[in-house]
Amino acid sequence: MNDMTANVGAQERSDSIYFAPLLPWQQMLWSQLTQRVLTQQSLPHALLAAGMQGMGKRAFVWRLVAWLLCREHDTNPLGACGACESCQWLKSGTHPSLQVLPIVSMPINADSDTLQEKPSSAKDKKSAKTTSNSALKIKVDDIRALQPFIYQGGQGMRICVLDHAEQMTVAAANALLKTLEEPQAQVHLFLISDTPAQLLPTIKSRVQQLALQTIEPAVAIDYVTHALGHTINREAVGKMAIEQLIQLANGAPLAAIALAQAPWYGKRSLWLTTWQALRSGKRSSVAASDYWQKQLSIKEFIQLSERMLLDIKRICLGLSELQTDINLSEALASYQPTDSGLETFATSLQQTKVALQQNVQEKFAYDKLMQELACL
């Protein structure tokens, strides 16, 4: 085992994730799993936390990992003690019984940051811009490098966490299969995936999936209301507004909170006004571009536009809009864009994202998008 790489992933994580409060919809699963350990029944050798972002699956895994490793967990059934030698090791990112892949553990995008699904440090945020998905690939050598750790024997629990498990290459997945087929005493594997459909079926059939996907609507509403209570203005915290946020986030509470806090979310009406002014010729695309450059970064404007486009499409298809707090139907009553117009604008948004990765200037990208928006 290369000691230099052994705990880089762990060092990249902030310690708070190990000791954060348990999310309310995870309480039952938490007690089921911890009770099994406390009553000397073994946990499944390999567990998979799968599902879309914003459900708190990573929060659950890191919390459970900390608790399993905690020396005092018998007397602290609700979470790692935070004080024992093991907890100290986690805090310093040097736990000898924890291995994490991929080795460079950084947020893929702003989402994984704001969703608090992945622990991160200021350093991560700075470098996140230059990190692409390819940096997350889990290669066969990474899996092979885990073998000595897994097979070393000895006392005490050892844990491997494979985040973004769908990023395993086929060779890596095949190497992992062998490990999954030969469970070692005291060794636990945790796989985490936002897109489990991309995992090999042979892998999925050998891991036990954690029941983290179901959240009672009332529990989600309660949680989001409470979380947003202190952070956004009062009128926006109405029940309707909360329900809308959760719906837009496909039922994922942490994603709903991130959405409410996104700079663009409060500018949806403004987008509509700009679009109408551009279309009617009351405003030039240059003026609109200048104005929006002071409102949002181009990336945020693209997110906003994508959200608006989704609802505009729904209305054009004769469905009701998901966002009921802005007058979208009214705005579309007298004019509806064509299918091809919608496609063209969606394509422009995609192309702009690509152009931005190639360092195209924000102003230039904004100018172009406003011209496109005027033609929608």
Ligand SMILES: [Zn+2]
């Ligand atoms: Zn502890």
